[in-house]
Amino acid sequence: MDFSFGPDDETFRAEARAWLDTHVPDAPPGGGPGWERRLGADGWIGLGWDTTHGAYGNRTASLTQQVVWGEEYARAGAPPRSGHIGENLLAPTLLAHGTPAQRDRFLPPVARGEELWCQGYSEPGAGSDLANVRTTAVLDGATYRITGQKIWTSLARDAHWCFLLARTRADTTRHHGLSFLLVPMDQPGRIEVRPIRQMTGTSDFNEVFFDGAHAAAEHRVGADGDGWRVAMSLLGFERGVSTLVQQIGFARELAGLVATAVATGTADDPVIRDRLVRQWAELRTMRWNALRTLGTTDPGAPSLSKLLWSQWHRRLGELALTVHGTPAATAGAPWSADTPYPIDPVHHLFLFSRADTIYGGTGEIQRNIIAERVLGLPREPRP
Template sequence: MDLTYSPEDEQFRGEIRDWLDANLQGEFGRLKGLGGSGREHEAFEERLEWNRHMAAAGWTCVAWPVEHGGRGLSLAQQVIFHQEYARSNAPARVNHLGEELLGPTLIDLGTPEQQQRFLPKIVAVEELWSQGYSEPGAGSDLANVSTRARLEGDQWVINGQKVWTSLAQHAQWCFVVARTSDGERRHDGLSYLLVPLEQEGVEIRPILQLTGTSEFNEVFFDDARTDADLVVGEPGKGWGVAMATLGYERGVSTLAQQISYRRELEVVIETARRTGAIDDPVLRDRITEAHLGLEIIRLHALRSLGGEQGYESSVAKILWARWHRDLGELAMAVAGPEALTVAAEPYDLDDLQTLFLFSRADTLYGGSDEILRNVLAERVLGLPREARS
C-alpha cells in the first residue's frame, strides 16, 4: 500500500492530535497508558466515560460510513487516527469488539433493522459487546462448536458453553456462533446470533489468569433466549459471517497495537540499560532481532491494508503473536533476578511481569498458531491435510 499522505491527510492528523492533546487532561489525563493486554481491569468505568466523551465529539467508529454514524475516513486517515491515538498514550478503549468487529459485520451483512437497532448504541458506547466463539472443545476449531440453538416460535433458545469470552462481565450483548442444524459438512448448520447477556439463563464466570486479573470469562447458556430476527445472515450459514468478523479483527486497528508494542520494546531496552543486560552480546542480539521483527510486522500490515483479509491476516496473527510472546521472555531475561519477585504483596506485578505472563496466551487466542499454520499449509500452499483422528 502507498501511504503517502496528502495535505488533507496531514490536516486531519493535526485535528486528531490537537483534540487528544486538549482532552487528555485532568481526570482523563490520569488514564493515560491504562488498559491494554493483561490490564483491562484498570479504571474500566473511567475508561468507559472517556470512550463516551470521544463519542460525543464524534471520535468513535471513525471508519464507518457517515450514514451509519461514522466519519467515513479514508484508509490513510484510519491509519493516522490509530497512530495518533497510540502516540498520545491514550487509555485502551473498552468498545473494541463492538466498534471494530460486530459493527462492520452488521454494516456489511446485517439487516436494516439490525443496523438501526444496534449501530447507534455502539457509536455512543451505550452497549458493549463480547464474542462467543471459543468453547472447551472448540477453540480455534470453530466448526466444532457444540453450543446449540433451536427456534421456538419467535425466539431462539440457546444451550451450551463459551470460554475465553473477553470482557463478557462488562458486556450487555454477545455475538454467538451456535449450531442450529446439522449439515453434511461441519461448517454447515452454524448460525450467528445476537444474544443479550442480561437475562436469566446466562451465567458469566470470570477466569482468574496468571496476571491475577480476569479479562476472560466462561459463559453458560441454559435456555437463554434471543429474538428470531437477531440472526445475522441466513440461519445455518453463519460460518461465512463468523469468518468475515475475524477479517475485521485483523484490520487497520492492529497498527495501533504495533505502536504499543514499540513502547513495550522501549521499556525492555531501558530496563536492559539499567540492569546492565545491554552489555551481554546474546541479549543485545535478541533486542536487535526484536526491533527488526517489529519492523517486519509493521511492513506486512501496511502491505496488506486495503485488500481482502485472506491469508495475509493469518500470517499477521502468527507474526505478532510469536513476536510478542518472545518479547515477554526477553523482558524477563533483561530484568534478571528482580523479575522473580513481585513489586508488592500480595501479588503486585510490574509492567514487564504482566507483559510476560499475559503474552503466554498470544499464540492461542484469536486463532492458535497450530490452526493458522495448518490453514496456510493446506489452503495456500496446497500441502496434504493433517491427519485427523
C-alpha cells in the first residue's frame, strides 16, 4: 500500500505551513476563544465536514489533506484547540443525524470559532459502561428538564454548549430509552461546573451537575429514545485523522527522550536502547495502521487504535523516568502557571499517561469490543 502524499496534498501542505508560520508566533500559548476565531476567520475549522448538506463557512479538504493540516499544526507547535469537540465530534454527528434547522443553527458558529462545546457522556458509575447512564431528562411541553451528573468533562468551564446522553424514558435500562440532547451551558443555578484536580496539579477535567437544566425539544438529535445510536455514531468520529495528528506529538516526545538518552549515556545500556528502538518501531507501525484504516468502516479500527496508542504512551512515560534516572524523582520548577507544585514535562508525561488507558474507554472495554464485534467471540456476561 502506498502511504505517500500526492502533489495536491503537498501544495496544500505548503499553504498550511505558510499560514501557520505567519500566525502561530503571535498566538496565545494556551489557545482559547481568540485563537479559535482566528482559525475560523481563515477557514481552517471543519476541513473534513461532509458538504452534502451545504457549506458552513469552512474550506473543504480531502481526507489526506486533513492529515496534512493536522501534521503541520502539530509540527508548528500551535496552541491546543479548545474547539475540537464541536468541530470533530458534534459537527459530523449533526451532518449525519441532525435536522437542516439544527445544522444551520449550530455549524456556522462552530466553523467561525465562536461557540465552544463539551461532551456529557461519562457519569459516576457510567464511564466505560456508558449504557449505565442515570442522568434523566423529562419532557415538559417543548422543553426537556435535565437532572443528573456528568464527570471527566473536558472544557466544560469554557463551553457555550454541551451535547449529552440522558435517559428520557423512565421505564428503560441500559442503552434503551436514551436521548441525545444539545444543552446551553449558560444556566446559572441549573448547571454547576466543578474542576477536578489531577495528580499532575492541573484541572483538565470537570464535574458537571444539572439541576433542572433546560434543553429545547427541537435540539434533540434523532428520535426520543434513539440517543444510543447517535452517541455510538459520534464515537466513530472520535478517532482517525486525530490519531495521526496525536502521533506527531508522540514522535516529538520520543525524539526528546532519545536525545536525552544519548546525551546522558543511558542509551549505552542495551536494555534501555532496546526499549527506545521498540517504542520507535511501534510508533511507525501505529502510523501505518492509522493511514491504512483512514475512512474505514471496520468497527474494530477505533478500538484497536485506542488500545495501541494508550498502551504505547503509558510505556513511554515509564521509560522517560528510567532514562532520566534519579533527577526524575526530584522536583524542579513548575512547568506551567496552573501547577501548584513543582513539576516538569517528564513528570507530566509519566503522570498524565497513567490516564491514557482509562479515558475514552478503558483498555478492557476496547478488548471486549474487538473480541465481540470483530472476532465474533461470545459476549461477556452482563449483570
